[in-house]
Structure formats: C-alpha cells, structure tokens
Amino acid sequence: MNEHHKILIRLTGVTKSFMVGSGRFSALKNVDLEIRKGQMVSITGKSGSGKSTLLNIITGIDKTTEGSVSVNGVRIDKLSESDLASWRGKNIGVVFQFFQLIPTLTIAENVMLPMDFCNTYPRSDRRKRALSILQSVDIIEQADKFPSSLSGGQQQRAAIARALANDPSIIIADEPTGNLDSNTATSIFELFASLARSGKTVIVVTHEREFSSYFEQCISIADGVIAAGTSVNV
Amino acid sequence: MNIRLLKVIRDITSDYAKNLMLVLAIAIGVFGIGSILGAYSVLTREMSSNYLGTNPASATLETESEISRGLLDSVRQFPGIQEAERHATVSARMKVGDKWYPMLLFVIDDFASKKTNQVSHLTGSTTPATGEMLVERTALVVMQANEGDEIGVKTSNGEPAPLKISGTVHDAGLAPAWQEQAGYGYITLSTLHYLGESQGFDQLRIVVSENALSREAITAKAGELSDWLEARGIKVHEIQVPPPGKHPHQSQMRAVLTIFTTFSFLILVLGSILVATSVATLMVKQVRQIGVMKTIGATSLQITMMYVLMIVMICVVALALAIPLSRVAAAAFYQQIAVLLNLELADRSVPLWVPLLQIGSGIVIPLLAAALPVLRGSFISVRSALDNYGVKAAQTRQGALNFISRLSFISESFKLSVRNVFRLHSRLMMTVGLLATGGAMFMTALNVADAWDDNLKRIYQQRLYDLDVKLNERIKPDTILETLRSMPGVTAAEGWDYSATSVVRETSRQVSHTYPDKAHGSFTLLALPPGSKLLDPTLVEGMWLSGKAKNEIVLNQLARSGVKIGDSVKLAVEGKITAWKVTGFCEDVGSGAAAYVSIDDFSRVNHSIGMVKMLRVAYSDRSRDFAYAKNREIEVLLESKKVSVSSSLPVWLLHNAVAAHMKVLVNSLMAMALLMAVVGTLGLTSTMSMSIMERTREIGVMRAIGGTPGKIRSIVVYEGLLIGMISIVIAFILALILSSWMGEFIGNMAFRTPLSLTISVTAFVLWILIILVGSFAAAYFPARRASRLTTREALAYE
C-alpha cells in the first residue's frame, strides 16, 4: 500500500506564459501540485482556465516558463525534444478528445505503432500484445478494421488501447468523453477506473460532474490557479 | 511488417491518383536524362572509336608534282613520322539517270595494306580492277545503283566512261553521301588513267608518331617534312591539318546533346518542385497525425525518415518506369544520329554511369527539393502540430489585397479567387514558376525550330540564283551567257570565278583545316561581277565591295577569325600569294568559309582576264520542280557547247542538304516541347487539386453560409485561370530570353551566326490554349467534387 502513496508527479512553482498580441499572458500561475501513483485524478475548470495547458506541462508537450516538473523522478523540463518523445512514448499514454487514430492503419496496427516508435517489445510479440490489450478494452473483434468503420466509443477504446501499448505508468486524457453519449462515456470511465485499480495513474480533464465519484483526487483550476485539491483516500 | 513502413505504403496507395502524377513528373525527367545521355554516351564513344579506328592522317601535304614510290620510302624513314602514304583525290561527276551529280574519287595506292584513313570493307572485291570502283555504302542511294551496276563517271580532263561498282566500303571519316548529295568512289591509279587523267599521286598523308593530338606539333612536323620535300624539288602548295582526333561533326554533336541534357535536367528539377509542393501539402494535411505520432513516442528523426521513405518510394517507382523506357528511346535516338553521321555502331551498350546517374539524380533531386517541407513538418513541435489548422492568417498579404477589395466592378466571388491565389504565396510562386518554366521551354523549343526554318529560308534570300555550275576549265563566257539569258524562264545569268584558298601565315606555306572530303573545314574565294544581281549578302560590318579601290575583299563569318576592317589578308589563290584589303564582313547561311572579291581583281591577279570558271543562273520560278527541269535543259546546253562541268548544284539541293544536317536537332526540340507541355499540365492539375483539397473544410463553411455549388465552383475555376494567366506572362518573357540564347548557341554551332530571334505565334497560342484548357480542367473537376460534398462532409473533412 505504501508503494501506492508514492508521489509520482510533482510540479513546483510552475508558470506558463504565452506571448500574445497584447503582451504576456499566463495560462498557469505559480502552480504547485503533487499526484500520487495509482490514483484517478480529475482536472476541472471553466473553458480557458488552463486545464489543457496543465496536461501539456505534465506530458512535456509544453515547456514551463518557470518552475520544475518531475515525473517518476525524471525532470522532464530538462529533457531534449527527442529524449522527451521516447520518454513520453514509454511512460505516458495520451488519449485525445477526437480519438486521433491514424486513419490508414488498422486498429491493431494503431496499437502497435507506439511499440514500433519506441522499439519496446520484440517485433514478433507486438501483434500478440496489441490483441491482448484490445481484448482487455473489449474491442478485439475490431482489431483488423480501419478506424473509420468504428463507432465513437469503439474508437475511443482503441485510442485507450494505443495509450496502453507501451505499458506506461500514467494515462492522460483531455476530455475523452466530450464526443460520446453518456452511456458510452460511463463505460469509458469504468475502463479508466479499472486501469487505476491495476496501478496506473489516470489523469482526466472532464466537464461532466456525474463522474466525480470515480476520482480520488479532484483538481479544480480557475484562471491558471489551482483552487482546491482534495484528496479522497480509498 | 514494420508499422511505420506500412503507414507510408498505405499513405501512398490511398491517394494513388495524385502520387501517380508525381511518379510521372519524375519519370519524365529521368526518362529525358536517360535517353539523351544514353545516346550521348554511345555516340561519343562510337564516334571517336569509328574515327580513330580509321587511323586518320594527322596531315595531308598537297604537292605540285607526282610522288614516286622511292620518295615515299624515304619519307617513311623521316624521324617522327609513323605512317606515310600516297594518295590522290579527284573531283569528278557521275551520271544518275540523265542528271550529273558531283563525285569525289579517292585514288588509293595500295588497297590491300592501306594504313591511313582506312575504310572498312563491306562487300564485293577488296581491290577494284581497272575500270571498277568501290563505293561508300551511303553513296549507293545517291547513285541509285547496286553493287555490280555500271555508272557513268567523268573527270575534268576525260570523257565520260563507265565504272563498275565492284564492292562497298564504310568510310567513318565521311559524312553520309546523301547528306552531301555526292558520290564517293575508291579507285586505283590505273582506273584514274583509264578515266583520262594523267596525274599521279599528289597527296602525301602522314601520321605523326609523337604529340598526335597537338595541332601545333603536327603542323610543325608537316612543315619540316615540306622543307625536306622542297629541297628534293617537290613543291608543297598546301598542308591540311584537320582538328586532330576529332570527327568532322564531333563538336556539333557534343553541343547539341549538351543542350538536351540541360533541358532534361530542367524537366527533372521541375518535376521535383512538383514533388516538393505536393509533399508540402501532404505535410500540412498530416500535421495533426504528426502531432499524434510524436505524442505517442515518435522522435522527429523517425518522422523525417517516414516522409523521406515516402518520397524515395515514389522515386523508385518512377525510376522503374523511366529507366527501361529511356533505354528504348536512347537506342532510337543514337540509331538516327548514327545514320546521319555515317557511324557504324560496333558496341551499342549504354555505359553503367547513365542509369547510375538517373538513379542518383532521380532520387537526390526530388529529395533535395522536398527537404525543406519535410524537415519543417517533421521537426514541428507537438504543440503546434496539434494546434495547426493549415493556413495561418499571418500568411495573407493584406496590403495588396485591400486594393482588390476596393475595386467595386469586380464581383465578390472573383475577389475571393484573387485572394485565394495570393493567400499561399510560396505555393503560388512554385506553381507559377513551374508553369512558367514549362511554358518558356515549350515556346523556346518551337521558337528555335521556327528560327531555324527562317534561317534555312535565308539560303534562298541570299542566293538569288537557282543553279550554280562549276567548270573544270576557265572559259570566255559571253556567248554562253547570251544563250542562257535568252532561255525562257531564265531571268539572269552571270559568269563568276572561284578558287579554293587558304590564309597565308608568316610561314611561306599555307595550312588549312580541311578534312579529306574537301568540304568540311574548306575555304573558298568567290569572284563576282561588279553589280551582281545574283547575291544579296547580309552585311554585318563595314561595306560591300565598292569597286572603287583595288583588291577589296569581304569575308563571311567562317572566314573571319581575328581579322579587322581595313586589315590586309594574304590568300593563296591557285598557288599564288595575293594580298587583299578587308572592307566588310557578311553572314552566309549554308556555306563554308568564303570570301568575296570582284572578278576584275581576281582575273588580274590570276591572269585570267575575261575568263570565268563558274556560272550562276536565276529562274523566274524558284520551285524545286521548275528548277529541276530547267537545270536539265542547261546541262544539255552546256554539253552541246562542249563546256566541261565539274559540278552543278541547284540551290534547293543545298537547302535540303543543310536541313538534313540538323533535322534531328529540330525534331528533338519538338519532342522536348511536348514533354514540357505534359509536365506543365501535370503540375497545374496537381497544384489545383491540392489547393482545393486543402480547403475542403473552408468550402463547407462557404456552403454553410449559403454559397451555392455553382458559385463555389466558379471561385475555384477563376483561381485556376488566374494562376495560368500569370504564368503565361512570365513564360513569354522567359521564352524570349531563352530563345535568343538558344538561337545564338544553335546558330553559332550550325552556321557560325546566331539565329535571329523568331517568335512562333503558333507556340504562343498553343501554350495559351494548353494552359487555359489545362487550368480550367484542373480546377473544374476537383471543384465540382468539392462543391458536391454536403456541408456536413466538408466541415468534417481533414
């Protein structure tokens, strides 16, 4: 259990500013944040409050203007672009709002793609691994179809499977259910919860209040400042 | 299979129509390079091996008296002389049907062991008996005869006598007989005597043993030998040193093929630009996918490699198509030229460097062209890749466009087309550049072909006569001219004179650059009556012969080398050295090096006052058929008056001979024009469809706010037409520059005078049509497809 309470992600004094027409605009202002391993965390806030920016800082997609970000003991704000890419490929699984599957690859191939980029599993094992992940997210029948022939919910499951390809310790999802109906959304959240139970840290940006019961920690953000961080221990 | 590779292949095949276009664009360039360079490499190799294989004489010494066998043996002992042979070249005439044609007889000392200017024996006897001759294989057509036939031959001093064709040879040192419209025969000395000539061998051909490729060394050695001969009482009146080791047509051929190689590389560069623009579009289209791939762990290098691989695969398909096809074209091309140059292609293999160069340039040039968009797309940060929505507002050129908005007479949708055209200025520049270059090359090719034709017509414009008759002996022409002038259809007849000549340098002996066929590299002095009506020279500098001062001379462009107006030149005329004062320079089309003097001056220095050696006759009708009939009448007349004719050359024959020399060149220019038109339209089609594809979403927006499909279509079509129009203007200007440059190059090569700039109206109109139809079609079909998408489909389009 102790292992579960280890702090996985730590942001200290993070500020993110953009140069805009009228001058400097800070999307995040002096943010301190800790997220523990194996937790399911929500990030909520109004549109433009800085949710996506916060996720981008954690994944290394955005560089901090000030402050430090350490994930799993690695100072990711200090990594080079190419080191960051393979680090992210192995340690963080990203799920997008619009699924973003590669349209010219089948579902199984989409799942194999991160293994290919990061050269993680032996080539001959990759398909087997992809199929077993697809099995676990319940869309094994769709493995050899192209994304366009899948429903939204199925596509999002495929995207989650792709995020799990390299067995990352962190899953990050920016409004993953924004494009899905509420039944489908529920099943996606169930899937995230089971991933968290199996030890993965799941961070989800969401607008929908009805799923708040799934989260152990809720981060509420307003105008780039974290308003309240409540940890609910199970 | 590697998933990345799989994605690359699927991306290529999912849009195969467009990628096929790219394949074609590259293939055309690679094809051009391969067919030209393939032909080039085979021809240059075979040309020099053919020519050097004949062991061409380094120099020919023309002596005034006969060379005895004993003397020849001593010459062979002369230091620095590897080979020496006696020879004679006699000009004669041969009778084909009822018409006399010029003919050259090569008198060979020893057929069995001929050492210099060797010919390869093809069929029949190896040594012709007395009364027989071997002929050059290409002469049979001119003679309209076959092996075994007899043909009437007449030398200057003899009576016509039949010679039997007892065999054929190939003489790689001669241009094809049909090109010169002459016959080439090889005979023994006893046959020459049988023909009524009493002369012996008066040419000494030598091959030097050292510095065989240095003209200076050869000239020096030949001079030494001449001194030695003169000490023994043999006067040498001319030394001929043709360009060492070079076939008579070598430099021309090299120049022509260089132009074509340049053209082909340009086509490949244009094709590559097309690849670059398409790749740039693809990168824009896939920028989101790039962002996603980077998010899930792809490094910039991995992404770069994927797109590089994609381009390489397109190139490989293009190469697989183009290389075998270019082999076929190269073979057709070198075979044609081999016939034109009378070459025997012993080895037809295209050297390995040609396909290697094709592979190299067919992959490297497109990759270089696409390098920038690929790198920019691959190294984009994840953040901007995920944010990117294609066209950025900042790229719009506001200033120029506000101006358009104020023009109230233009409809709103046309204004939108104009704005769209300027919106992506780098793409616009590429498309316009592509079309303009293509158009410029298309028009240039046709302009130059037209200029070539015009220049050929100048053969008629400068020569106001239709028949040129050279006589063996000087005659008093008055009665003949009277009779000629009284013939119906004859408008003028004049008596001229001529002599082969060469410039006398400081050394007492004259050295010419004449080849053994006596045509290539020769220099003729023409003497014409004052106020001649049969010549309309193109004077480029100074004045024409005024007749006021003594010994005036006008030189044509080939005789000009380094002389200025007012200079005095010394020329050897019939063995005598004469001094002339240069008053002007003219440009002749279709003749060799020539100089013009007044016949009065000529007769005085030549002691032949009142005599002429050449008749020139003009007809009322310049058509070939009329000339043909009239020429026969005149020949009969001259024969009846016992005038001994050495050659009679109708002007139409000259025109055709010159045209034949460069026919390949003009045809190849046309072929290039065609290829350019194809690449140009391909370019236009692909850019138009790309720009529409890119804006599908925007078209959806226009539909959503009430744009009818027809309106949208017309916006896009105007846009295509506008791009086409801009390119035409630029193409036209470029074509003017290119045409004058090419005309200068080709003209100097062929005539030693630039071709005048000719603007082919046909080419211009044709190109406008190609572009208008092409850009309309290129814009219309994708526009129709896009405008038919439902609003929802278009909005969802990525």
Ligand SMILES: Nc1ncnc2c1ncn2[C@@H]1O[C@H](COP(=O)(O)OP(=O)(O)OP(=O)(O)O)[C@@H](O)[C@H]1O
């Ligand atoms: N590249 C950028 N340049 C300038 N400003 C930016 C940039 N990216 C984000 N911002 C600004 O930063 C603020 C936070 O943006 P962010 O995308 O994090 O909001 P969000 O909370 O995710 O909103 P939404 O719920 O609408 O997705 C916004 O005001 C946005 O305009």
Ligand SMILES: [Mg+2]
């Ligand atoms: Mg957001």
